[in-house]
Amino acid sequence: MAQCAITCYRRPVARWDPGAEERLKRAALELYLERGYDNVTVTHIAERAGLTRRSYFRYFPDKREVLFAGSERLPPALAEAVRAADPDAAPLAAVLDALARVGAELVEQVDGATERRAVIDASPELQERERTKTAAITAAIRDALKQRQVNAETAELVAQLATVAFQNAFRHWIEAEGRASFGSCLHTVTDELRTALAGT
Amino acid sequence: MAQCAITCYRRPVARWDPGAEERLKRAALELYLERGYDNVTVTHIAERAGLTRRSYFRYFPDKREVLFAGSERLPPALAEAVRAADPDAAPLAAVLDALARVGAELVEQVDGATERRAVIDASPELQERERTKTAAITAAIRDALKQRQVNAETAELVAQLATVAFQNAFRHWIEAEGRASFGSCLHTVTDELRTALAGT
DNA sequence: CCCAGTGATGACACAGTGTGTCATGAGTGC
DNA sequence: GCACTCATGACACACTGTGTCATCACTGGG
Numbered sequence: 001m002a003q004c005a006i007t008c009y010r011r012p013v014a015r016w017d018p019g020a021e022e023r024l025k026r027a028a029l030e031l032y033l034e035r036g037y038d039n040v041t042v043t044h045i046a047e048r049a050g051l052t053r054r055s056y057f058r059y060f061p062d063k064r065e066v067l068f069a070g071s072e073r074l075p076p077a078l079a080e081a082v083r084a085a086d087p088d089a090a091p092l093a094a095v096l097d098a099l100a101r102v103g104a105e106l107v108e109q110v111d112g113a114t115e116r117r118a119v120i121d122a123s124p125e126l127q128e129r130e131r132t133k134t135a136a137i138t139a140a141i142r143d144a145l146k147q148r149q150v151n152a153e154t155a156e157l158v159a160q161l162a163t164v165a166f167q168n169a170f171r172h173w174i175e176a177e178g179r180a181s182f183g184s185c186l187h188t189v190t191d192e193l194r195t196a197l198a199g200t
Numbered sequence: 201m202a203q204c205a206i207t208c209y210r211r212p213v214a215r216w217d218p219g220a221e222e223r224l225k226r227a228a229l230e231l232y233l234e235r236g237y238d239n240v241t242v243t244h245i246a247e248r249a250g251l252t253r254r255s256y257f258r259y260f261p262d263k264r265e266v267l268f269a270g271s272e273r274l275p276p277a278l279a280e281a282v283r284a285a286d287p288d289a290a291p292l293a294a295v296l297d298a299l300a301r302v303g304a305e306l307v308e309q310v311d312g313a314t315e316r317r318a319v320i321d322a323s324p325e326l327q328e329r330e331r332t333k334t335a336a337i338t339a340a341i342r343d344a345l346k347q348r349q350v351n352a353e354t355a356e357l358v359a360q361l362a363t364v365a366f367q368n369a370f371r372h373w374i375e376a377e378g379r380a381s382f383g384s385c386l387h388t389v390t391d392e393l394r395t396a397l398a399g400t
Numbered sequence: 401c402c403c404a405g406t407g408a409t410g411a412c413a414c415a416g417t418g419t420g421t422c423a424t425g426a427g428t429g430c
Numbered sequence: 431g432c433a434c435t436c437a438t439g440a441c442a443c444a445c446t447g448t449g450t451c452a453t454c455a456c457t458g459g460g
Contacts, residue, residue: 016426016437041416052439057418092396124332131331132324157368157389158396164360189357196292196358197397216408216455241445252410257447 021059021069023049028066033115037123064129067116071133075140077102082144091150095141095162096190103166103182107173117174138163165189221259221269223249228266233315237323264329267316271333275340277302282344291350295341295362296390303366303382307373317374338363365389 017023027048031040042063046056060066081098089097120126142159146152169186176185217223227248231240242263246256260266281298289297320326342359346352369386376385 020437042418043416053417054419054440055438058437061418063417127335128328128332131335132328135327135331154392154396157364157392160364160368161361161393161396164357164364168357168360192354192357193361194397196354196361197394220408242447243445253446254411254448255409258408261447263446 017050020049020051020055024051024056024059025066025069029112029115029119032067032119032123037119037126064126067119067126068129068133072136074102074106074133075136077105078137079140079144082141083147087148091145091148091154091158092161094148095145095158096165096186098141099162099166099169100183100186103169103186107170107182113174134163134167137166161193165193217250220249220251220255224251224256224259225266225269229312229315229319232267232319232323237319237326264326267319267326268329268333272336274302274306274333275336277305278337279340279344282341283347287348291345291348291354291358292361294348295345295358296365296386298341299362299366299369300383300386303369303373303386307370307382313374334363334367337366361393365393 024045028040028045031044031048042056043053045066046053049056056066060069078098081102082095085094085097120130138159141162142155145155145158150158165186168189169182172185172189173180173182224245228240228245231244231248242256243253245266246253249256256266260269278298281302282295285294285297320330338359341362342355345355345358350358365386368389369382372385372389373380373382
């Protein structure tokens with residue numbers, strides 16, 4: 001998962017100072033925390049990472065993406081988990097099962113989640129980008145459901161419902177600061193949703 | 201609603217060419233349709249409206265907002281409707297009732313909705329902004345529910361759930377091209393959500 | 401009729417984003 | 431040793447968004 005032997009002899013990775021992308025990510029997070037997103041320029045980030053502004057844009061397409069690096073792996077992982085779920089399960093059951101699996105792995109990898117949250121919560125522009133990442137999750141789930149022969153309308157609604165559950169479960173998990181598993185957070189949220197919708 | 205007698209004698213509105221904001225909105229929609237959002241500059245929009253770039257930014261804070269003018273009225277309208285709903289109704293029931301009322305008025309006012317949809321669907325940047333508008337709706341509903349003494353957690357989930365219903369109902373209504381009322385679209389979506397969540 | 405005030409607009413300058421293009425220079429393989 | 435690759439730097443450019451000041455039409459009072 002982490003390192004592949006084949007890539008190692010093909011490309012020793014090291015040339016110039018290695019880890020430029022990692023340095024940019026750390027520099028950006030630090031600066032956004034110190035001065036606030038609006039008061040940081042790409043030039044600041046690049047200089048702290050020992051690069052030029054032009055090089056920053058070779059790693060990240062804009063000033064926002066540096067905070068969301070790696071997030072592009074979540075949608076395909078969720079889609080794969082949905083496709084791999086019990087073929088006989090109802091749509092929402094299949095997705096919730098997939099969310100529990102992937103979410104459990106996700107919370108293991110999360111690093112600097114608290115700082116990232118603080119930075120995003122302080123910037124409308126970053127919140128806007130975060131919603132795009134959420135939308136990508138919904139789209140991936142919806143498409144995976146369609147591959148399970150779920151009709152388009154149901155796939156759309158179930159994907160949106162599941163995304164609501166996923167987001168809120170993740171928020172609960174962060175707030176619990178280790179005192180709850182992701183699976184239990186997801187279960188709690190699902191029950192609350194069921195209660196809200198049934199009690200009408 | 202449209203014109204207030206008091207404002208009329210206080211301010212005859214007309215000075216220079218009147219309707220600059222309206223001209224900007226039309227010019228922007230036209231140009232975005234003709235050339236695509238990315239190939240249009242604010243200068244183009246301003247010139248077609250007979251103004252300068254600087255004046256554009258006196259009416260709209262950025263290049264995107266011109267397509268969402270007026271959307272800031274929806275969240276407070278929904279919040280007011282939620283607060284005005286039957287005090288004894290369950291949270292989701294109260295919100296769905298409010299959505300049905302406000303939505304019914306909304307669909308009367310919608311103008312150029314088809315073109316706007318086409319433009320937004322063609323531009324990730326505009327979709328990103330649209331999600332911000334949706335988030336404002338969710339926030340308004342959530343806060344209105346809190347004022348009804350609904351606990352914070354339930355308010356958050358019900359608001360998100362209701363927003364999902366609202367969005368999808370609106371999409372159905374557009375696709376029905378006048379063959380369905382907004383209320384019936386909302387009812388259909390709510391039933392589908394109930395089925396998806398219950399059938400687990 | 402003139403005149404000060406008000407408010408929308410234009411003109412200009414400037415910091416910052418994002419991109420295209422070419423040069424440089426370190427490491428790789430033959 | 432030599433061509434090749436490729437991350438990086440240097441530079442130019444179009445565009446966004448904002449601050450500031452001038453202009454100019456229209457208003458209301460004298």
